[in-house]
């Protein structure tokens with residue numbers, strides 16, 4: 001290998017590591033956002049006034065008007081970084097599928113789940129943000145009216161579990177890939193991640209039931 005090609009390889013290795021690190025940081029920010037978002041929206045289960053007060057404070061501080069578009073950019077940035085490793089060509093997809101079947105490895109399947117859910121979340125998350133942010137102010141009554149109209153209930157019944165699966169799988173993969181946990185702790189982490197997913201899927205479903213039963 002020539003000196004020039006060694007330098008080029010070292011440089012591309014370094015920039016790949018930086019992009020990987022940025023992907024992890026943007027992923028962690030989105031994981032925190034999703035858990036906070038689902039918890040705050042679920043306040044409607046306790047009392048509609050709590051959700052209205054949170055939404056009002058959020059908008060009064062321009063967190064929806066400015067924070068919303070910033071979040072959307074972060075969302076796109078994270079997808080752009082992750083897309084470096086997604087095989088968009090059919091040949092690549094066939095190879096990954098064959099490897100996953102051959103290796104019988106749970107973490108390889110988890111990666112496939114993450115890639116497929118990412119595509120759907122990109123489209124559905126964008127539609128959701130557009131629908132909410134173009135119809136401010138946010139109130140429990142308006143959200144309930146939306147969830148009770150058209151296909152929105154089915155839309156959220158798909159989006160909520162999908163988002164939870166994606167972020168929990170992301171959390172697990174970050175912990176393993178960046179060495180936050182050791183090999184022997186993997187099964188413990190797996191149990192924790194499964195529990196977390198079950199809790200947040202239940203919170204999401206309970207929120208939707210509350211929106212469906214709320215009368216104006």
Ligand code: HEM
Nearest residue numbers: 038068071125132138143146156159160163204205207208
């Ligand atoms: C600033 C951006 C966002 C705002 C202001 C916002 C606001 C809301 C509001 C008001 C609801 C109640 C239902 C409705 O009104 O239609 C809701 C529900 C929901 N949002 Fe968002 N959202 C944002 C971003 C996101 C993102 C990025 C995701 C994930 C990709 C997401 C996932 C969900 C889910 C799954 C529900 C259903 C509620 C549940 O079952 O817990 N949201 N959001």
